[in-house]
Amino acid sequence: MDLSLTDEQEFLREAARGALARVDTVAAARAAIEPAGSPEHAPLPDLWPTVVEAGWPGLLTSEDGGGAGLGLYDAILVAQEAGAVLAPVPLVSVLPAATILDAAGDADSAAAAGGELRVAWVPAAPPTDLDDRWTVEARSGVRRGGLPTGVLDGDQVTLDGEVAWVPDAPNADRLLVIADVAGTPTAVLVEAGAAGLTVEDVTRYDATRPLGHVRLAAAVGRRVDADADAIGRAWHIAQALLAGEAVGIVERLLPIAVAYAKERHTFGRAIGSYQAVKHHLVEVLRLQENAKSLLIYAAWASEHAPEQLALAAAAARSGAGHALDYATRETISVHGGIGATWEHDAPLYFRRAQLSRRLLGGDHGAADRVAGELLAGVTPA
Known part of the structure; x- marks a missing residue:
């Protein structure tokens, strides 16, 4: 099997790198966490025009779907x-939402893929061996909440419930809510300004990840004709994308930590010559390569073995989350005192790691799903 990138994938990666280089987003992350009203504070740059120009909202939407x-x-x-x-x-x-709309052949699929509509997916996790419900994020605690409930009337659905910690909810034109309608998970598209819909803007740890608590009180939306498989696939795609973000950060931090370990001297020697430092940096590399392998598995399963996607995506999320947590901590450690100050970028990446490991069921939820998927086929002796 040839695991090297195709020419098209190399071009896509370089194009993404170039598009994102137009704005110093790391500096913007630092400014965004400064207290509002202080001279150092600045709101996050709006990169949505860049996202649309690059065509990213439609990456996973079929050509027929726009x-x-x-x-x-x-x-x-x-x-x-x-x-x-x-x-x-x-x-x-936006990508999980786009896949649901595309699978349903929805009238708004092309607009979402083209970026004319910014549709935020309200995450819902498929059942596991530990919880046979479809579940959503709760505001606090380890117990996940149940889906919002919906009452269907023609193509209109009246929704009640709450989903916490929804990525990009404050910026969306529409929300794609997964609701329990007569015992069936159902995708419902709700206008951002609909009566009965409230989005509470929240920021935690990482200011570059807009989040919102979504409340629905007799809010009315339009049913999207997507089945449970398409709705569940969106969850697994999101797990893989979070894993991809994590691997990207690890790949960014490891060379920075290695370079500093070569140039920083103590007791007349570069700190990178000490086994304690070398071994930790090698462990970052090992975790990085393990996570990259799991990402390839998730991508392969998505295309060739959809029945394995739940396992593959959860494994990638768990492995990449561990790699990210370890890498951000080690980057701070290698840099010593400077690594724990705002003069360095390491704490900004550490904040991303600590938020990412808790989103969408958390790394622990991904690990539980891996265990459940693997043990499902085991026959007791």
């Missing part, structure tokens, strides 16, 4: 580039 018709690995490559520079681009929100 998109580029590319594969999951192509989207992962873009996610890696975005993660490496902490770019506030909503891939983990």
Whole structure:
């Protein structure tokens, strides 16, 4: 099997890198976390025009649906580039939504793929061996919430419920909510300004990840004709995209840490010559390569073995999340005192790691899904 990138994928990656280089997004991340009203504070740059110009909302939408018709690995490559520079681009929100609309052959699929509509997916996790419900993020605690409930009347659905920590919800034109309608997971498209819909803008740890608590009180939306498989696939795609972001950050940080370990001297020797430092940096490399392999598995499963996508995407999310957490901590450690100050970029990446590991079920939820998928086929002795 040839695992090298195609010429088209190389071009896509370089194009993404070039598009994101137009704005110093790392500096913007630093300014965004400064207290509002202080001279150092600045709002995040709006990269949505860049996202639309690059065609990223339609990466996973079929050509018939108005998109580029590319594969999951192509989207992962873009996610890696975005993660490496902490770019506030909503891939983990708009791409899962676009796949649901595309699978349904929805009338708004082309507009979402082209970026005319900014549709934010309201995440819903398929059942696992530990919880046989479709679940959503809760505001606090480890117990996940149940889906919002919906009452169907023709193509209109009246929604009630709450979903917390929804990526990109404050910036969306429409929300794609997954609701329990008569016991069936159902995708519902709701206008951002609809009566009964409230989006509470929240910021935690990483200011480059806009989040919102979504409340629905008799909010009315339009049913999207997507089945449970398409709705579940969106969850697994989002897991893979988060993993891609994580790998992009690790690939960015490791060379920085290695370079500093070569130039920083103590007791007359470069700190990189000490085994304690070398071994930790090698472990970052090992975790990085392991996560990259799992990303390839997830992309392959998406195209060739959809029945394995749940396992592959969860494994990639778990492995990449561990790599990111370890790499950000080691980058701070290698840099010593300077690594823990705002003069260095390392704390900004650490903040991204700590938020990412908690989103969309968290790294622990991905690990639980891996265990459940693997044990499902085991016959007790």
